[in-house]
Amino acid sequence: MKVVTVATHHNHHLERLLVSARKQGIEVELIGEGREYIDHYIKTDWLIEYLETVDKDEIILYTDGYDSVLLQDESYIKEAFEKLDHPMVFGAEQNFNCEASFFKKIDYYLKFPKGKRPYRFLNAGGWIGRAGYAKELLTKVVGGDDQSLLLKYVSKHKTSIKHDTDQKIFAVMAGRTGMEDHDYRIDENGKVQSTITGSNPAILHAPGKNYYGLYKIISQLKFFPKETFTEEEIKQYKKSQFWNSLTAKTTADNYLFHLLLKVFVGTISIALIVGLLSYLS
Structure with a gap:
């Protein structure tokens, strides 16, 4: 198995990830070091380049480099992957983070495979799979934002990948900023455990630059360097905490929550306008 970022x-x-990898006895291969990161689409191009250099049956674990940490060793990850019984498994999150027009996005949302909440939707920042299969799939989603293209592809090809909805390998915190104390704990074995699924994930990933929330969890493990955060970062964190907590208590789905909120606000606005026009006439 090879672990890459x-x-x-x-x-x-990045050092945060490498510290965790050393703790687990895992070597992380760096892709793109010293190259210019033009946009997210370049990540897929570089990964395809890399996959062309390894045996098609090699197990490849990819994780985003700047906002994730490794929590389990190689044997745990390989065993968990085999049990998931699919040639390519992606982390799953609460967000339906797909770039599309209003009605097209609704269409993709409705066609997306059904799955357990809150971790239903594909996250492009972490996957594990056989190199040959991974290369074949990624070549179908080049030329744009990888998350959006993958969400659209999976909406049409529902069995092409498997979602890690139980967080056996990937614990993705996207859309749940501020809910770390609710979602995770340190168990009696000193491992991070999901309080929602009961699993001990191999990777903890905090998309959206939620470094503060990530640190709240990993600081309890004692082997990570101390980090400090600005007042602005904490303020933004608390703002996200409010909205995400509200979402979790209502729809457990960020896209549906905001869609319903827009419909509600739009309906109220129309009613007020109609009432005002009636009053003026």
Whole structure:
């Protein structure tokens, strides 16, 4: 098994991942080091380039480099992958983060495979699979934002990948910023455990630059370097905490929550306008 990430340069965020990898006895291969990261689409191009250099049956674990940490060793990850029984498994999150027009996005949303909430939707920042299969799939989603293209592809090809909805390997925190104390705990064996699924994930991933929420969890493990955060970062964190907590208590689906909110606000606005026009006439 090979563990890889895309990272053009070293910083303390990448070091966080490398510290965790050393703790688990895992070597992380860096893809794109010293190259220019033009946009998210380039990540897929670089991964395809890499996959062309390895045996088609090799197990490849990919994780985003600047906002994730490794929590389990190689034997645990390989065993969990085999049990999931699919040639390519993606992490799953609460967000339906797909770029499309209003009505097209609704169409993709409705066609997306049904799955357990809250972790129903594909997250492009972490996957594990056989190199040959992974290369074949990624070549079908080049030339744009990888998350959006993958969501659209899976909406039409529902069995092409498997979602890790139980967080056996990938614990994706997207859309649940501020809910870390609710979602995770440190169990009696000193491992991060999902309080929702009961699993001990191999990777903890905090998309959306939720470094504060990520640190709240991993700081309890004691082997990570101390991190500090600005007042603005904490303020933004608390703002996200409010909205995500509200979402979790209502729809458990960020896209549906905001869609219903827009419909509600639009309906109220129309009613007020109609009432005002009636009053003026």
